Amino acid sequence: MIGKLKDILGIEGVRLQLNLSPDYNITDKLIEGEIILSSKSDKRIEYLDLSLIEKYQRGRKESKLIDEYILGQKRIELDLSLQKDESKKINFTLSFDPMKSEMDEMQEQNIFKSLFVSLAKKLKNVKSDYRIEASAKVRGTKINAVASEKIVFAE
Secondary structure, X not given: XXXXXXXXXXXXXXEEEEEXXXXXXHHHXXXXXXXXXXXXXXXXXXXXXXXXXXXXXXXXXXXXXXXXXXXXXXXXXXXEEEOOOOEEEEEXXXXXXXXXXXXXXXXXXXXXXXXXXXXHHHHHOOEEEEEEEEEEEEOOOOOOEEXXXXXXXXX
């Protein structure tokens, strides 16, 4: 009975690991990497979902605002059988569209506006963090296996 409950909840089930390059350029609009799947029991993976998410922060203390935006998504249909103590690698490419605020667009126009906008961003404590999230739909489980990895874009 405990074994069935573990299977339904995905405990001791499929484990995901993301293997990504240490740096990317946001102007390339493409992320490449691999997902390593492993399991402690025989499982069947139906599909993988990938998302690139931007966490956009601005403000300080009580006036701090945080929004998250999905910049790119992809579903990889698999129907893959994974045996006990086996691991498999799945290569992926994820294209995305970076979002630009009005300040970002002004910053690109010329050097004088760039300096002004950079100062305004520092004063407003504006910053973005990026992450890749991967989830695997495993047949017979209610909770998907999930992995997340921070992405650092080169300036």
